[in-house]
Amino acid sequence: MLSPRAVGRNAAARKYDLITALGAYALARDKNDHRLTLRLITLVTARYNWARDELAVGQREIARLWSVDERTVKREMAKLRARGWLVVRRQGARGRVTEYSMDIDRILETTREDWPRVGPDFEHRMQGEPAPDRVVPMPLRGSVPAPDVGDGSEWQLAQAILHAEDPGIYGSWLRALVRSERAGGRLVLRAPSRFHGAYVQSNLMPRVLAACQDIDSDVAEVVIIV
Known part of the structure; x- marks a missing residue:
């Protein structure tokens, strides 16, 4: 399986693939999973430091982004940790916010069954398989012989x-x-x-x-x- 770490070559495309996988997962679930996943997508899109693999945002700022109170933020962040999607790297203390990282492998494993909803090209790319244009090279026009029609089927x-x-x-x-x-x-x-x-x-x-x-x-x- 391709783990789309969003650094280096093709980083932007891998970010989009991860967000797409989460979006497809959310749309196939009930309203509670849908909302929780949408909140993660919004938080990651707005505030995730991909180069450092780090999310360091205070609860007040998250509450403003999600249009909720800080109590809801605590509850939702706890759910994301329980799923293994967010992992605490450094616990907040003395005015310093808690730092998280995403467990991308866990997210991919959770969303895997929804990849086919996006399309076969996406599913194979996420599995680390070659893109369609690399699987079968396109022959030059005129280089392919006409089929045998001997049995007339x-x-x-x-x-x-x-x-x-x-x-x-x-x-x-x-x-x-x-x-x-x-x-x-x-x-x-x-x-x-x-x-x-x-x-x-x-x-x-x-x-x-x-x-x-x-x-x-x-x-x-x-x-x-x-």
């Missing part, structure tokens, strides 16, 4: 259409799809990997379905399996 004929439309897209994403079965208007295609199938489903399905329907108007649905 609706998928092979549709592949010929897709190749004619864009050989690069066909070679990178569609050539590897294999016809699995046909049940009525439902055509099932098998992808070589979960990521490959998810990318086609998210980005190329209208094109695939249109090509299949050009060949056989009875095709009502195309399903990708792994």
